[in-house]
Amino acid sequence: MAKHGGWAGKVLRVDLSTGKISTENTIEKYKDFIGGTGIGYKVIWDEVPSATKPFSPENKIIFGTGPLAGTGAPCNGKTAITTLWPTCWPKPLVASGHMGGHFAAELKYAGYDAIIIEGKSEHPVWLSIEDARVELNDARRLWGLGIRRTTYEINLQMGHEASVAAIGQAGENLVPMSVIINSVSHSAGGGAVMGSKNLKAIGVRGTGSVYISGKKEEWEKAIKFHLSLLGANNQHVVPSSPQPWAEYYSPGSRWISSKGRNWEASRPPIETGSCDPHNLNRIAYRSNNAVFFLGNDAWKYTVRGNGCTGCPIRCHTILRVPSVYSKYAIPEIGQNTCGGLNFGRAFFKTFPDGPKSQTSIEACMVGMHFADDLGIWNNYGLLQRDFQKLYYDGILKTKIDEKEYKSYSWDKFEKGDPGFLFELLPRIARKDGELATALGMGTGYMLERWGISEEDWKKDPALQYWKMGHPRHHSNEDSGQIGVIINTQYNRDAQCHSHTNFIRNGLPIEVQKRLASELWGSPDAVDATLAYTPMNIYKAKMAKWSLLRKELHDALALCNWMGPISASPLKERGYRGDDSIESLLYTLATGDKKSCQELDHVAERILLLHRAITIRDMGTKEMRTMHDTIPDWVFEDIKDKSPFSKGTNRMDKEDMRIAMDMYYEEMGWDKKTGAPTLETYRKFDLGDVAEKLKQKGLLP
């Protein structure tokens, strides 16, 4: 067999029940699925039987990187963690989370493309991987520790270069709302699945490298080209304020560097400056997610950005907030991005000094400190929204006993005192009391436990609850019908950024329409925000493209928060991006020549397999009515504005019916059931999958 670049070549399999450690050939077994979620779904389809429970030893958890992990490709640090998702309600189904940081690169340098964890250890263990030396180690002394201390202890043993993916107390205690974290703040769900297997952590250190098949100069040229097209975080391609080099700007852009804006907690302070896009050495100065989310006060606490392997964006802002040490005795340094930064703040409705205030920043620091040490997941903010609803609607009082109710300082909560988080978050991780236990189960199971109808949650637009225990994630608020379609497809929140990165890129609508016309065949594929037009086939094409590129990124180990490169900051290119970047990098890295259409074909195979597992495990082909559902609030408007009028996200039911028809048709799925047809499975070389579904009556 020809030697491939990109892939390390081996998949590590660790059976915790027997202690057996073995390897498989990546190319022979998984090349048709590339890596990441592709390997994850393949393992779940082949090896995890229907009706398996997430915490049963028969469930598997797959840490999948891809051929671009550990290379010089920009933003290549993702490890896709695939397993049966314990917060998926009413029945856990397959899903994946995407962990950034340095774990993926170290795993590749150690010689592995993925790790399949199966079985259950008799007692707590941690897995060490040092190139070919792979061992299970006793973790009894680590059990009960937070993620930080665990990481520290393992780094003491393996050296500071080792990347450690660990669970905290939440994962150990089988709290479904738990995460796995490496490199301080890079998380993904599945913590409790690791906990159920008695696996505390995986430490990995590799001394090898990733072989690139293409010529060195071609590879370097491709990397430089890719870098030249990058914007700021979420591929926002214009600055947030007018800059001398910029034709356009957008106050909603995450490209917030400017003259006079400094990382003031750096020693000495560093001015971010104008950041002309042609200066590739200043990409890291463009974004500051702490300022974007927490307001201008965060400049004075900013040390710098931090991030994943090969990523110049550095969206995990490092903050130094001295007051939290004196007030709360927690470390004054913290780092995170988006949801992680907002974790603590989002519990509170108000703060004594305003929404983007010193207290709110302190709440962020306290929230990050606990969430990233105990390993708690926030389900894209639904945890905090649930909590507020339960409290302010008076539901909580009726669900927990008086003694427990009084054990919380509700006055602190109402006032916006970050000290309240000391009471709530450790209890969630310990399943301490009825409230904490219910919150830690995830929304669907919490509602079921407390006899609350899911319909009640679906009716409240403030909750943004979508389905199956999870919230919306870039749905109608971002691109009308396209976002809605995308949000119907997964078994957790959608986590697709392909569409939102384009919609929010900051370019004027005329430019966006011109680019849309080139990418999806018509300017009508996109609408101006909050000015939606009826469904058309180009929107269906954009929805499909968005989903395929998400799957492709998850398989290649690229960050879907930074791609696809559908636009760029370059005026001389007419702000065009290049949507064949993935194929350029894949081909050069692996030596397996694939056009972007051919790569999209593989991505479609991966998405199709996800669909097949979902159908198999739900035991029904009626996906349209039982899975791809849309909550009522999508069809409502607070002012009762009609769909397609300006200023509303409200969708129209009949129009969404047409939208789903068009999407299923684009995918080659049966319009009545929403299930893929036999021909479609065959087209993607999944005939064997189709046969198994056919035997169970699960083909349309």
Add this chain to the structure above:
Amino acid sequence: MIKECSKAILDSIRESSKSGLLLPEKEIFSKFTQKLVKSHEQIRDDAIKAMLDEVISSNEDITVLYDSIYCRYYYSALTMTEAYARLLLLKKENSLHLMASIIRENSAKYPRPIPITVFQNFPFELRQDDILLCINKMIELQEYEDIEQVTTSIGNLFFYSKRYLDFDYAMMLAEWEDVGCIENP
């Protein structure tokens, strides 16, 4: 000497643009008159004018803009966009006009209302009180009767032009940017 001087004029326009500034014609005149006087060259304004014209005609990137009283300003398109150069010119002239044209442009082009913070930040750097004063003045003047404001649920002020956006649309867009985008990262 003339050649050297033309080159120096070209360099100083490009340097100014690189630093994010327009170069006013009168500054070029005073700088180069002094320089030439020092070198005992006979120089007249029309000679500098001729040099400037030469610089413009032989360098595609050098562009001239006029303010409302027909004073000339120069910039290099190598490092400064026309949009930014016009903004700088407006900033020099009239805060009301500046704010109105920025608000209108945003409402028409993107379309979106813009937050008050845009005017507080670089490159406008206006004080909140001055911005509010301008807005209050606009209310009294017919030529700005299209400029309106909305306040989001977290109390932040956004401006828009009703020529391009109606109140509901502007309100929802402002709320989306101020609250929605942050809650949906």
